[in-house]
Amino acid sequence: MFSAKIWRESPQRYRLEAAKCLGCGKVFFPPRLVCLGCRGREFEKRFLPWRGRVLTFTVIHTAPTPFVDMAPYCIAIVEVEEGVRLTCQLVDVDLEAVEIGMEVELEFRRIQSNQSDGVLCYGYKAVPGGGE
Amino acid sequence: MRDVAVIGVGMIKWGERWESSLRDLFVEAALAALDDCGLDRVDALYVGSMSPGLFTGQEHIGALFADYLGLAHLPATRVESACASGGLAFRQAFLEVSSGLSEIVLAAGVEKMTDVDGAEATYVLSTAADQEYESFHGITFPGLYALIARDYMHRYGLTREQLAAVAIKNHAHGSHNPFAQFPRKIDLETVLNSPMVADPLRLMDCSPITDGAAAVVLCPLERARELGKKKPVKVLGSGQASDTMALHHREDFCYFRSTAEAAKRAFEMAKIERERVDFLEVHDCFTIAEICVLESLGFFERGKAGSAAQEGITALDGKLPVNPSGGLKSKGHPVGATGVAQIVELVHQLRGEAGERQVKGAKVGLAQNMGGTGASSVVHILEGC
Numbered sequence: 001m002f003s004a005k006i007w008r009e010s011p012q013r014y015r016l017e018a019a020k021c022l023g024c025g026k027v028f029f030p031p032r033l034v035c036l037g038c039r040g041r042e043f044e045k046r047f048l049p050w051r052g053r054v055l056t057f058t059v060i061h062t063a064p065t066p067f068v069d070m071a072p073y074c075i076a077i078v079e080v081e082e083g084v085r086l087t088c089q090l091v092d093v094d095l096e097a098v099e100i101g102m103e104v105e106l107e108f109r110r111i112q113s114n115q116s117d118g119v120l121c122y123g124y125k126a127v128p129g130g131g132e
Numbered sequence: 133m134r135d136v137a138v139i140g141v142g143m144i145k146w147g148e149r150w151e152s153s154l155r156d157l158f159v160e161a162a163l164a165a166l167d168d169c170g171l172d173r174v175d176a177l178y179v180g181s182m183s184p185g186l187f188t189g190q191e192h193i194g195a196l197f198a199d200y201l202g203l204a205h206l207p208a209t210r211v212e213s214a215c216a217s218g219g220l221a222f223r224q225a226f227l228e229v230s231s232g233l234s235e236i237v238l239a240a241g242v243e244k245m246t247d248v249d250g251a252e253a254t255y256v257l258s259t260a261a262d263q264e265y266e267s268f269h270g271i272t273f274p275g276l277y278a279l280i281a282r283d284y285m286h287r288y289g290l291t292r293e294q295l296a297a298v299a300i301k302n303h304a305h306g307s308h309n310p311f312a313q314f315p316r317k318i319d320l321e322t323v324l325n326s327p328m329v330a331d332p333l334r335l336m337d338c339s340p341i342t343d344g345a346a347a348v349v350l351c352p353l354e355r356a357r358e359l360g361k362k363k364p365v366k367v368l369g370s371g372q373a374s375d376t377m378a379l380h381h382r383e384d385f386c387y388f389r390s391t392a393e394a395a396k397r398a399f400e401m402a403k404i405e406r407e408r409v410d411f412l413e414v415h416d417c418f419t420i421a422e423i424c425v426l427e428s429l430g431f432f433e434r435g436k437a438g439s440a441a442q443e444g445i446t447a448l449d450g451k452l453p454v455n456p457s458g459g460l461k462s463k464g465h466p467v468g469a470t471g472v473a474q475i476v477e478l479v480h481q482l483r484g485e486a487g488e489r490q491v492k493g494a495k496v497g498l499a500q501n502m503g504g505t506g507a508s509s510v511v512h513i514l515e516g517c
Binding site: 009012030036055056057058059060061062063064065066067068070073075076077085086087088089100111112121123 | 250251252254255258264265266267268269270271272274275278279280282283286327328329330331332333376378379380381385
């Protein structure tokens, strides 16, 4: 059961699969069955770009159980395109140098490794860079 | 819909109550509320609790609590809306009496949080965020509110000292509350030198981990003097609303739309303007939360509540006292109990029995209770009779 819970989310976590509403064009990550904008139910699949910019951030010093060994670590809300945002860790960065507006790239990384049944969980993390 | 009154309130000492179990906490508060109005039984029971299952392993607490209160066989319901569970339990009880379905209903809130260690408690609380798209990445509740605080500081120039002023003010209020977990004053240095939890929020920006419970008894207003012993307090308005679960899906991280909508509905039901409200109990789970809530409730313009505590506006003797009980910061935050304890404080204030923390001339009070980063909110307006 537990591995199904992880596997189920892999299109989003591994490929940044999102859904674009055919009614109003709004993009949702993760995909939804009903559009928040126009309540439409028809969507097309699209992939988000693997880059964005930091809207806000924090450095976690007191971590929850699966992340205790990683602290301190930075978490940011990243806007990857107009209006499409996600929350993820920002790594390989000087924690003092993070700032709002910073350009980042998203990379495929290990997120958690010490779940009770030992399944490794992968997904996206941000690193400094981007902005061609 | 008929008018409803609160006729009994019960509050117990909050803190690390290692000697008391989940059910003990509930029964102690429920008996205090029943004794306060002189009643021995009720027609129905609602209890708000965020996660007794993860904190203690116990689910099915509606039936458990009715059993241990000696009132098995009555309709007993648990409601859950993360940290707004207590406010929601009160609203359900209000609706049940208002609808005419029941005459006397007990609304309680409880959380037993110290049967797990700090990291586990942080994890349990994080289940109130989006599990797959927030918590999965290692964000915590202090972390989510730190994201809000960073954004607010960036946009409105809020200073670290102004944030600290919220905690200092609420501890000053809480120093007069015998039920509070930390009934003592703190100073600026204490806040600024406390350990970093989630930058820019330090330990003294955060409400603590608490064992606690609170309970109130409701009945139809027209029967309040017959059934109760003390001055009844009328429920003028009740409002509830939700918002996107994930913080990152909000257009504005610093504005709690659920709080704004819940307040709009509560004021519409109460048929009063904001000027009539004499004091507020709001959900200061973190210092930044009180600031954003005051703006979302419509008592301050956007970006203007940041200096309210520092300027004394929200102090006990200020123009608009906020959290005379000490708030979540000083009183403690047993998450499911908090919303009910806010109602208890409103009643104490509106009866004029709040002692040294009494808001002078308090006639109308407002309580705002919030779940997650504001994915759910409940607002109540009460008036002394």
